[in-house]
Amino acid sequence: MHDDQHGTAIISAAALLNALEIQKKKIDKVHFVINGAGAAAMACIRLYESLGARPDHFTLFDKDGVLHKGRKDVEDFKQKFCVDEKLKDLNLAKAMKDADVFVGLSVGNVVTQDMIRSMAKNPIVFAMANPDPEITYELATSCRKDLIMATGRSDYPNQVNNVLGFPYIFRGALDVRAKQINEAMKLAAVKALAEIAKSPVPDIVNLAYNEKTIAFGPTYIIPKPFDPRLLATVAPAVAKAAMESGVARIQITDFDAYAIELNKRLGLDNQLSR
Numbered sequence: 001m002h003d004d005q006h007g008t009a010i011i012s013a014a015a016l017l018n019a020l021e022i023q024k025k026k027i028d029k030v031h032f033v034i035n036g037a038g039a040a041a042m043a044c045i046r047l048y049e050s051l052g053a054r055p056d057h058f059t060l061f062d063k064d065g066v067l068h069k070g071r072k073d074v075e076d077f078k079q080k081f082c083v084d085e086k087l088k089d090l091n092l093a094k095a096m097k098d099a100d101v102f103v104g105l106s107v108g109n110v111v112t113q114d115m116i117r118s119m120a121k122n123p124i125v126f127a128m129a130n131p132d133p134e135i136t137y138e139l140a141t142s143c144r145k146d147l148i149m150a151t152g153r154s155d156y157p158n159q160v161n162n163v164l165g166f167p168y169i170f171r172g173a174l175d176v177r178a179k180q181i182n183e184a185m186k187l188a189a190v191k192a193l194a195e196i197a198k199s200p201v202p203d204i205v206n207l208a209y210n211e212k213t214i215a216f217g218p219t220y221i222i223p224k225p226f227d228p229r230l231l232a233t234v235a236p237a238v239a240k241a242a243m244e245s246g247v248a249r250i251q252i253t254d255f256d257a258y259a260i261e262l263n264k265r266l267g268l269d270n271q272l273s274r
Helices: 001-020 039-050 076-081 094-097 113-117 137-144 169-174 183-198 203-208 231-242 253-265
Strands: 032-035 059-061 101-105 125-128 148-151
Touching: 001 039, 001 125, 001 148, 001 183, 032 039, 032 094, 039 059, 039 076, 039 183, 059 076, 059 183, 094 113, 113 137, 125 137, 125 231, 169 203, 183 231, 203 231, 231 253
Parallel strands: 032 059, 032 101, 101 125, 125 148
Antiparallel strands: none
C-alpha cells in the first residue's frame, strides 16, 4: 500500500461521496473526466468503481492524450476505462463538456474557466496537482456558484490531504495484526471519513482553524487534518473491516475500550495544537 496512490484514493473517495450527496447526484450515474492516468489516478478510479462508479463513465487523459481502445501503450488493467477508438482525437476541453466530475492528478493550470463553465449542473472539481492545481480555487469558484471544489492545498477549503488517512489506517491494521490492507478495509476508511464530516465539528477544531462554525457543506466535505476524532473513528473502522473480511490475526472484542485506548495514545485531555 502506497500513500500517494491508495491514500489519495481513500481521501478523495470520501470527499467524492459527500460532494455527490450535496450535489444530489448518484455515483453510478455521473460522468468523470480524469486528467492523469498514473498510479495515483488509477488507484482513485478503481476505488470509485468499488463505490459504484461505472467504468464506461470515465474519460481518462495522460500526457499523450485520451486513453482509447486503439492505443497500443495502454496497460491491460486500464483497458476497461478506455473510450472507443473513434474518439481518439478527443481533447480535454471537449471531454469536460457536460461532465459531472473532474479529477486532476496531473500538472498545474491545464483547466480553463471555459472548461468549468461547460460542465454539467452542480459540478465537482478535484484539482489535486501540487503545488499548482489544474485550475486555481479562485478561478474555478468565481465562474461557477454551483461548484464544489477540492485541492491538495492547505490554504483552501476541502484539502484532500493524505494525513487524514495516515497513520490511522495503518493503526487499525496493525492493532488486529492484519495480513494485508484489502479493499474492504479501504472502503471502511472511506465511509468513516465521510461520516466524520457530517457530524458536528468539535470546538477544538473550530479554534484550530480560527472558525466559528465549520459545518458540512460545499466548503467542508472532508474532515480537517487537526480533527481529534480521526484516530478513534478511522482506526476502529479499518480494524473491524479486517476482522470481518478474515485478514485479522487477532480480534478486538470491546471497540468502546479500544477507542478510549486510542485517544489516550494521543493524550487528548482537552489539549490544543495551534
